[in-house]
Amino acid sequence: MAMIMKMENHKVKAAKTYIDNVYNTVKERNANEPEFLQAVQEIFDSLLPVFVKHPHYMENGILERVVEPERLITFRVPWVDDQGKVRVNRGFRVQYNSALGPYKGGLRFHPSVNASIIKFLGFEQIFKNALTGQAIGGGKGGADFDPKGKSDAEIMRFTQSFMTELSKYIGSDVDVPAGDIGVGAREIGYMFGQYRRMRGHFDAGVLTGKGVGYGGSLGRTEATGYGLVYFVEEMLKDKGMSFENKTVVVSGSGNVSLYAIEKAQQFGAKVVACSDSTGYIYDPEGICIETLKHLKEVERCRICEYINERPNAQYFEGSENIWTIPCDIALPCATQNELDKNAAETLVKNGVKAVGEGANMPCTHDAAETFLSNDILYAPGKASNAGGVAVSALEMAQNSSRMPWSFEKVDKELRKIMTNIYQDSIKAADEYGMSGNLVAGANIAGFVKVADAMLFQGVI
Structure with missing residues (x-):
């Protein structure tokens, strides 16, 4: 038994040394790129058990290759x-x-x-x-x-x-x-x-997100916001909860935010706040999504105009303060690093039950750790905001076949994909000893798929 433990400790030490050496090289080469280094570290932090279990990834230099752009x-x-x-x-x-x-x-x-x-x-x-x-x-x-x-x-x-x-x-x-x-x-x-x-x-397939009249897909506009809510709903369901009768705060008021609000409301939630780069609105009666969509998508107004249409709503300057509003579910959908440790601690103190990232890396590393250490359900953007690119891929399929799909078919496929992402992430977390940690699970599940494909294709 002692020999087995010694061998296991040796594998852990070798894997950790390998990851640290690769990260140090990345840091030296990209010293003035903090956002990139943050993303790399977030992935690397999850991969130790993968390299312990599969040392052939180290032997074939997968990490050195995957971190360097083609x-x-x-x-x-x-x-x-x-x-x-x-x-x-x-x-x-x-x-x-x-x-x-x-x-x-x-x-x-x-x-x-x-x-x-x-x-x-x-x-x-x-x-x-x-x-x-x-x-x-x-x-x-x-x-x-x-x-x-x-x-x-x-x-x-x-x-x-x-x-x-x-x-x-x-x-x-x-x-x-x-x-x-x-x-x-x-x-x-x-x-x-x-x-x-x-x-x-x-060439319809060269871009996605096109207008429906010239090769675009129904459901693409809604996809990222809807996909976020589908993913969070799966996460809540695993704990015997749902969006029904929950208070929700959504940052941002762009495409992702608008349709996350819409789908959350369809699932029975009360969304009370959203923001833009200048400030945020609070509507205690629940945001009127049709009013907000008209202001943002048709008139292209700032969010402060919303209060002219809704007399009980309030506007506050400083979008970062949106996280002071008590809520059951927080959906950061604006931009990277918008939700820091202080905001995370405020959300926890105010009783937040779940956080789902609709933007790319909207929570700082410290904020994510705060949620995880307080047992808050936490959906990382790598998994929870994948709905947009998923439907983009479905748009590519429609372009290749020259056969448009109905909204219902696209939406059904989107929900299936988001459910599969959740299940794959949970399974990977369990398999590698990090049960319930969706950050680690999503990172590992995605990495293994790419690493295996790279191995099959040789050193390229």
Whole structure:
């Protein structure tokens, strides 16, 4: 028995040394990329039992390979504003891992976009896409362009310039971008038109998130928000709970947030607050989703306008303070690192029962640890916000077959995929000795799928 224990301790020590050495190399090479390093550390923290059980992953250098992008493309995006002034932004596309299929991941237009943000998002996308069970690899892209305050004509000129360069690197069997923050149906439409114009043919599969009239999928707009609620509902169900009669707070008021609110309400929840970059609204009667959708999707207003339509609602400046509102379920759906340790402790103190990430890494590492250490049900974004890319893959399938699906069929498939992601994550956590830890379970389940595919394909 002592010999067996000694051998096991040796395996643990060897695996830990391997992970630490790879992380230190990553840190040296990417010293000025904090978001990327945070994402890498979050994955690495979960993988010790995997390398103990499967040392052949170490022997074949899987971790060294998976953490390094296959390629990172940076390019200039010149465009002309409405005053005739030439502007220049920086565009990015990271094609991170194609072991499971063509690169797949959204495009983000936001002033914060840089190499660190794009690599963090692309690295997360590898494992998120693997969890969906679809044949898609991981990628991400975008530009440090701010669409807020820009006219339609300016956005069209920018997106056309952006696609002129991006088109050299994408294709339906190579890399299939979609939308993300700052990139909705309007931006996708302009980019698709420019790609079609340049290529001289109609290639519906080159982008997803398109309009339904030209190759898009019903249910794609709702997919990330709906998928989040489906995942959290599975998590709650395992503990004998549901959304029924629960008070919910949702950060953000973009696409993910709007449809998370809508689906949570359909499941019987009372959603009382949501936010944008300037502040948040609190509606004690429950947010009127139709009013909010009209303001955000049609009129493109700031969220403060909501109180003009709902006399009992209140508006508060400072979106970070939204987490002071007591709730049963918190759904951070705005952006990365929006919910820190102090906010997490406030939520715990106020009796939160479950947290589901609708954005990419919206909880800091310390916030996530706070939830886990207090036995709060916690759904990591890698798993719980995979609904968008899952339906993007379904859109690709429809484009390939030239057969559109009904909303009901797409929604049914989405719910099935989110249920499978939950079950796969729970199973992986149990198998590797971290029962109930969905963070570890999702990381391991996604990693193993990608690692096995890489092993079969040789050293590439």
